[in-house]
Amino acid sequence: MTGLRVVPTWRHGQERLYVCRTDGRNIAWYDREAARVNLLSDESRDDVLEALGPFLTGPVAVGPPPVPTPAELARLTLHPDDDLAPNRPGEALQIALDRDPGPAHRLRPDPRRRALLAEQTVGDALDRLDGAGWHALHSVPLPGGDRVHHLALGPGGLFAVHTLYARKQRVTVADPMVALGRHEPHPLLRRVRADADRASYALTAEVRPLLALVEPSEVRVTAPLREVRVVAGAELGDLARLGGVLKPADVEALHAMARDRNTWSRV
Template sequence: DDLAPNRPGEALLVALDRDPGPARRLRPDPRRRALEAERTTGEILDRLDGAGWHTLHSLPLPGGDRVHHLAIGPAGLFAVHSLYARKQRVLVADPLLTLGRRAPDPLLRRVRADADRASHALTAEVRPVLALVGPSDVRFTTTPREVRVLRDTELAGLARQGGVLKPADVEALHAMARDRRTWT
């Protein structure tokens, strides 16, 4: 019932073990790229541990979705969604996000919804963050409402934000968030 041992991308690892897909593909499996993004983001967030932060990975949400990473620290709680964007241009037009030449996707709406569901489960404010892993360029046509869009290189900046939670509150929220029963 303890979710703290979950590795970054734990749910994707389980899915790939169950169904690895065909041996030969013309294009790489998108789940492998998503796994790489979650691992990269997870490693960066795990390095914040010394600054009074705790990070939990692959937290299950009711209904089958999951929070990629939950960062809990003096600056508050952050539901971090990882997106593989290596060497691609990213255009953010709230709620749409365009990655490279793909069609726009209302990803920011999903990131907000996941943070809201985490807030409901923890009975505390959880702020949504979208972590872009390796983009070549990020442009905004509008400022995203409520969602912080950060490059993977900017994630460590979460630790430099002002204090909102006391150390005892951080520990209490971490203890509650790592319990699987909180999320069901």
Template sequence: MSGLRVIPTRRRGQDLLYVCGTDGRNVAWYDREAARVHLFSEDLRQDVLDALGPFLAGAVTVGPPPVPTAAELVRLALHPDDDLAPNRPGEALLIALDRDPGPAHRLRTDPRRRELAAEQTVGEALDGLEGGGWRTLHSIPLPGGDRVHHLVIGPGGLFAMYALAARRQRVVVTDPLVTTGRREPWPLLRRVRSDAARASYALTAEVRPALVLVEPARLDVTGPPREVRVLTPADVPALARLGGVLKPADVEALYAVARDRRTWGKG
């Protein structure tokens, strides 16, 4: 890969150097204090080392992000207010509807309820992966009021999923635009990719984007979207067959970090 950029960053009191690709995604980071280069993909080892060459002093260790020790995991013990694990699918919408249910005389269903039903459907499908060594978090808040609908972590890697209510509607995907029914096309895939990129930054790990369409009457995809998986809830169980990316200890370590609300403060 050419065109890698090195960006100095200070996080949690540490001076780090992030290596970004041409699309802005992090592909590695260098911890000067530990003299360690953390790779998200072993295939980019030489490209990353070439980009970091002017910044390296002496011998460095190169490899994937380390798994926290048992002592480090203990330090991750969370106050209940900071633990995102109890979040239900659509947690933010549930809270919003509880605070403001809307007028009782509405002739049409509140769109928030359709969105909630979609997130609950996807969440139920994702929770079914637990037996296969996967971990799921729902309704993760991001700075600025956005949120990741679902984050799933397992042997096949990490996925940030956006649930789209499409009941009985034709859906047309023309990257980056998505059209549902008679609505105007909107660049939803940019949002889906942005959610995954922000999660990658917060977790310092590769997070892949996915759009999950709930009950579409028909789906037309004009060419494979760049990087984004387009799924339905019925496709979710197939993720259990993916593997070879994370070991069980890696899954648990990333889950421990991801469930901490404070992780997402600068994501």
């Protein structure tokens, strides 16, 4: 067997090195923490160990995986091109800006860059919840060119997170309208709820809508909100205190489903 490649990933703060064929299928993975190389087929042992040679740090156990969970099996059979887990916060905006940076002489900042900063700020905050049993996916594509900015999955449930750059501005929320400073209000909460509804349909599980405001000077909510949560970006860490909704195995299974690009093609 030739052409094997090694792809590093991070899961719950621990590094794993997956060994892939040329078609992208995984055939083994190296768990540094456990000092173990897990093989899906013993026939590939020599080739896998040769590919992992530069990465092995000391003696390792080699053998079949210890009863992989359904979520792990789903991850192993997922083609890298269909795996959304490696997406960076603001992935879609970053790609758009790389392709078309816009004129350098703009008098006003490109609004896409502010939106990107907001998604990166919120995405980083969600990624920091990993140690508390949460997963975050970023720039989840939806049919028609739409996307969910972030999907958070953890013991406290599922959240479709929409970000809004609001630095040093007062935000007024009058469901479904959201206004920044003196700008005209827009029915943004309809979009936030619609994204959550589409995610619920794709995952066949309840996904709650959440609007994350980045660095607002003040947030004023004029009436009780229906279903949706509105938080400042700095408050996203409070999600770690939520629990009692999903068991760890359910979180892993839903994460395995959500990271598959094909899951979202029917919504």
